[in-house]
Amino acid sequence: MELLVFLIFAFLAVAAALVVVAHKNPVYSTMALVFTLFSVAVLFILLGAPFIGVLQVLIYTGAIVVLFLFVIMLLNIGREDSQIAGHKAQLFFALLGAVSFGSLVILALSSLRPKVLAPLTPELVSLKALASTLFNEFLLPFEIIGLLLTVAVIGATVAARRPTAEESAATAAERSIETKEARP
Amino acid sequence: MNVDVVVTVAKIAVVLGLLLQVAPIMVWVERRGSAMMQDRPGPNRLGPFGLFQALADAVKFLFKEDVTPAAADKPLYLMAPALALLPAFTTSVVIPWGPNFTWDGKEYAFTVSNADTGVLLFLALASLGVYSLVMAGYASNNKFSLLGSIRASAQLISYELAMTVAVLAVIIPVGSFHLTDVVAYQRTNTWNCLLQPFGFLVFCIAAFAETNRLPFDLPEAESELVAGFHTEYSAMRFAAFFQAEYTSMAALSALGCTLFLGGWSLPWLNYEGMGWLGVALGLGTLLAKVGVCMFVFVWVRWTFPRFRYDQLMRLGWKFLLPVALLNLIAVSAMTLAGWL
Amino acid sequence: MTSYLPILVFTLVAVLFLTAALLAARLLRHAGSASMNLEPYECGNEALTFAHDHRFSIRYYLIAVLFVIFDVETVFLFPWAVLFDQLALFGFIEMMVFLAILVVGYVYIWNRGALRWV
Numbered sequence: 244m245e246l247l248v249f250l251i252f253a254f255l256a257v258a259a260a261l262v263v264v265a266h267k268n269p270v271y272s273t274m275a276l277v278f279t280l281f282s283v284a285v286l287f288i289l290l291g292a293p294f295i296g297v298l299q300v301l302i303y304t305g306a307i308v309v310l311f312l313f314v315i316m317l318l319n320i321g322r323e324d325s326q327i328a329g330h331k332a333q334l335f336f337a338l339l340g341a342v343s344f345g346s347l348v349i350l351a352l353s354s355l356r357p358k359v360l361a362p363l364t365p366e367l368v369s370l371k372a373l374a375s376t377l378f379n380e381f382l383l384p385f386e387i388i389g390l391l392l393t394v395a396v397i398g399a400t401v402a403a404r405r406p407t408a409e410e411s412a413a414t415a416a417e418r419s420i421e422t423k424e425a426r427p
Numbered sequence: 428m429n430v431d432v433v434v435t436v437a438k439i440a441v442v443l444g445l446l447l448q449v450a451p452i453m454v455w456v457e458r459r460g461s462a463m464m465q466d467r468p469g470p471n472r473l474g475p476f477g478l479f480q481a482l483a484d485a486v487k488f489l490f491k492e493d494v495t496p497a498a499a500d501k502p503l504y505l506m507a508p509a510l511a512l513l514p515a516f517t518t519s520v521v522i523p524w525g526p527n528f529t530w531d532g533k534e535y536a537f538t539v540s541n542a543d544t545g546v547l548l549f550l551a552l553a554s555l556g557v558y559s560l561v562m563a564g565y566a567s568n569n570k571f572s573l574l575g576s577i578r579a580s581a582q583l584i585s586y587e588l589a590m591t592v593a594v595l596a597v598i599i600p601v602g603s604f605h606l607t608d609v610v611a612y613q614r615t616n617t618w619n620c621l622l623q624p625f626g627f628l629v630f631c632i633a634a635f636a637e638t639n640r641l642p643f644d645l646p647e648a649e650s651e652l653v654a655g656f657h658t659e660y661s662a663m664r665f666a667a668f669f670q671a672e673y674t675s676m677a678a679l680s681a682l683g684c685t686l687f688l689g690g691w692s693l694p695w696l697n698y699e700g701m702g703w704l705g706v707a708l709g710l711g712t713l714l715a716k717v718g719v720c721m722f723v724f725v726w727v728r729w730t731f732p733r734f735r736y737d738q739l740m741r742l743g744w745k746f747l748l749p750v751a752l753l754n755l756i757a758v759s760a761m762t763l764a765g766w767l
Numbered sequence: 768m769t770s771y772l773p774i775l776v777f778t779l780v781a782v783l784f785l786t787a788a789l790l791a792a793r794l795l796r797h798a799g800s801a802s803m804n805l806e807p808y809e810c811g812n813e814a815l816t817f818a819h820d821h822r823f824s825i826r827y828y829l830i831a832v833l834f835v836i837f838d839v840e841t842v843f844l845f846p847w848a849v850l851f852d853q854l855a856l857f858g859f860i861e862m863m864v865f866l867a868i869l870v871v872g873y874v875y876i877w878n879r880g881a882l883r884w885v
Contacts, residue, residue, distance in 0.1 A: 248775070270565055274503070277558060288771050297544045297551045298842055305554030306838045309584060312561055313831040316577065317823045370543065370604075371853075374846030378858050385843065385861070389868035392836050396872035399832040400881045403825050431769075439773055443780055489792045497805040498817055509785050516781040517774050539777075542770040547845060552774070568817055569807045581827050584834040591841045598848040658808055663792040667785055737884035740830070744882045748837075748873075752866065755844070762851060763859050 249289055256282035269315045273308060280304045292368045430531050438539050442519060445714070449677040450670040451481035453721060460725040491662040496567065499659065503566035508660070508667035511559035515674035518552045521545050522681045523607045525691045525709030526699045536607050537691075537706060545604035549682055550591055553637070556675065557583050560646065560656050563668070567659040575655025579646030582636055582739060586643075589747035590633035593626045596751070596758040597686050600767040606682075610690035618694075620687040622767060625754040627687045629747050634683055636743065638676045640724055642731040643739060680720035681713065688716055829881055840869055 255278060262275035280303045287296030366372055377385060455470075455478060462469025470477035495504055520540040527534050542548055557580045564576020597619055598604060601612045613619055620627040636643040647655030657668045684690060691709035692698065698705035698712075734742070761767045807814045847854065847862050854861070876882060 248772075270500075270503070274506075274558070274562070277555075281555075285771075293542060293544050293771065294547075294846075297547050298845075300551040301547070301554055302835075302838060302842060305551060305557070305587075306584070306835045309557055309561075309580065310828075310831040310835050313577075313580070313823075313828050316561075316565070317825065317828050370846055371850055374850035375853065377843075377846060378850070378854055378861060382861060386864055386868070388843070389840075389865040392840055393868050393872035395836050396833065396869075397875055399829060399836070400876045400879050403829040403832070403881075435769075435773065439776055443777070447784075489788075489795050490797075491792075492796060492804070493789075493792060494804050496807055498807055509782055512781040512785055513778055517777045520773050520777060539773045540770045548774075567807075569809075571808070577823060577827055581830045585830060588834060588837050588841065591838075592844070595841065595844050595848045598845075599851045602849060602852050604849060653808065653810070662796065663788050666788070740882070740884045744833075745877065752870075756863070756866070759851065759859060759862070763856060 488666040493662040498568040500566040507563035511671035514556040515671040585743040586636035592751035593629040641728040684716040
C-alpha cells in the first residue's frame with residue numbers, strides 16, 4: 244500500500260516537474276508546479292515527517308505558487324512571448340546552471356562525508372522536537388529570520404511602490420513638455 | 428479485513444454522506460430563507476414547503492447546455508471545478524464529529540483522520556482553494572471572470588493570514604493541533620468564544636471572506652462583474668462551483684464550531700458515558716451548531732451591503748491582522764500567567 | 768501515514784463525483800450549440816479584445832508578496848504555539864522579539880501607503 248502510494252506520487256512529482264520545464268504556457272507550468280510540490284508533500288508524509296509535508300502544502304503550494312501566478316498574470320498572462328534571448332544564450336545559462344548545481348551537490352556531499360549522521364527517528368522529526376531545537380538551540384538564526392522577513396517586506400514595498408503625488412506630477416509635467424516640443 | 432480499516436471506511440462513509448447533503452439542503456435553506464427575510468413566498472410549488480426544489484434544480488443542471496467558450500483554455504477550464512471541490516471535501520477530515528467510541532474492545536476517535544497536524548492540515552488544504560478561482564478566471568478568457576478571479580484570490584490570501592493567526596491563538600492554551608484536544612479543553616474550561624472573543628470575531632469575519640459570501644462577495648459581485656469568476660460556466664460545471672461553495676461553508680462552520688463553540692459537546696452534558704447514543708447525540712449537536720452557523724451565513728447575506736474593494740483590503744490588512752496579532756499576544760501572555 | 772490516507776480517498780470521491788455528474792449530463796442534455804454561445808460573454812456586446820490581452824495592477828502583486836512573507840512568519844508561530852507551555856517565559860520573550868521585528872516592517876508598509884488600495 245505504502246509502496247503503491249509512493250510510486251504514484253513519485254511518478255506524479257517527476258512528470259509534473261517535466262511539464263513545469265517543458266510547457267510553453269507559463270500558467271500551465273505554474274499549475275504543474277503545484278502538482279509537483281503537492282506530490283513532494285505526500286512523499287514527506289510517507290517518510291514520517293507530516294509536519295514538514297503539511298507546511299510544504301501551506302507555504303509552497305498555498306502561498307508561493309500563488310505569487311508566481313500573480314506575477315505571470317501581471318506581466319502578460321498566457322502569452323508565450325517570442326524568446327528574447329537566443330538559443331545560444333539559453334544554452335549558456337542552462338550549462339552555467341548545471342555546473343553550479345553540480346558543484347553545489349559535490350560540495351554538500353564532501354562536507355557531509357566525515358560526519359556520521361544519526362538516523363532520523365519519529366521523535367527527532369516530531370513537531371515538539373523541532374520546536375524545542377528551533378527555539379532553544381537556533382535562537383539567534385530564528386531572530387535573524389525575522390529581520391530577513393522585515394527586509395523582504397520593505398524591499399517588496401519599495402519595488403512595487405506607486406509614485407507619490409509629487410513624483411507623478413513631475414512626470415506629468417515632463418510628458419507635457421515632451422509633447423509640446425514634439426509639435427512643430 | 429481488519430477492524431481498523433472497517434471503522435475508517437465507516438467514518439469516511441458517514442462524513443462523505445453528510446457532505447454530499449449540504450448543497451441540496453442549503454439551496455432550499457438559502458432560497459426559502461431569503462424569501463422569508465424579504466417577505467415573499469419563495470419556491471413553494473414542489474413538495475411541502477418547496478422541499479423538492481433542490482431536486483428540480485439538480486435535474487435542470489443535468490439537462491442544461493454545457494458551454495465551453497471557443498476562446499477558453501479547455502483543459503484548465505475543465506480542471507477548475509474539480510479543483511474547487513477538492514479542498515471543500517478534504518478539509519473536513521480533521522473535524523471530530525462526536526465523542527470517542529469503542530468497537531471490538533478498541534477505542535476510536537470520531538475523526539476521519541487522526542493526524543498530528545490536525546487543524547494545520549485543515550488550513551493547508553483550504554489554502555489550495557485559491558487555484559480553482561484563478562484557473563476558472565484565467566481559463567474562461569472573459570474579462571469579468573478574470574477580474575473576479577484576481578479579486579477573489581487577493582481577498583482569500585489577505586483574510587487567510589488573519590484566520591491563521593486567530594486559529595493559532597486557540598492552539599496556544601491547548602498545546603496540540605488535534606481538534607479532539609481542543610474540544611476536550613473546552614469541556615474542562617468554557618467555550619473558546621467566551622475565552623477569546625476577539626479571536627472569535629476575527630475568525631467569523633475571515634470565514635465570510637474565505638467563502639466569498641456577502642458582505643465579501645466581490646469576486647462574484649452581480650452588479651459589476653455579472654457572476655465573477657464563474658461567468659462562463661454553465662450546467663453541471665456551474666453546479667460543481669455551487670456545491671464547492673456550500674460544502675466549504677459547512678466545513679469552515681464545523682471548524683469554527685469545533686474551535687470556538689465547544690465542538691460536539693454541550694456544557695453540563697456528558698455524552699461519553701452513553702455509548703452509541705452519546706456518539707449519535709454528539710454528531711447531532713455538532714450538526715445543529717453547524718446548521719445555525721449556515722443560517723447565519725444566509726442571514727448576514729440579506730442584512731449587510733457589499734463592501735467596496737478598498738474597504739475590504741483595509742479591513743483585512745489594517746484591522747483584522749493587527750487585532751488577530753494583539754489577540755495572539757494577549758492569549759499567550761494570559762496562558763503564561765496561568766489564566767487560561 | 769494511515770491517518771493521511773482518507774484525504775486521498777476524499778480526493779478520489781470528489782473527482783469521481785464530478786466525473787459521474789459531468790458524464791450523466793453529457794448523456795442527458797441535447798447536443799449542439801449556437802456559435803453565438805461560444806463567444807466570450809460581454810453583456811451582449813461584441814468582444815473587441817480578449818481577457819488575455821490585458822494586464823493587472825501591480826497592487827495585486829504587492830498583496831501576494833506581503834502574504835507570502837507574513838505566511839512564512841506564521842509558520843514559525845505553529846511550533847511555538849504547540850510547545851508554548853514548555854518554552855514558557857523564555858519562548859514568549861523570544862517570540863515577542865520576533866514579532867516586534869516584523870511589526871517594524873508592518874508599520875513601514877502601513878506608513879508607506881502599500882496597504883492603501885485607492
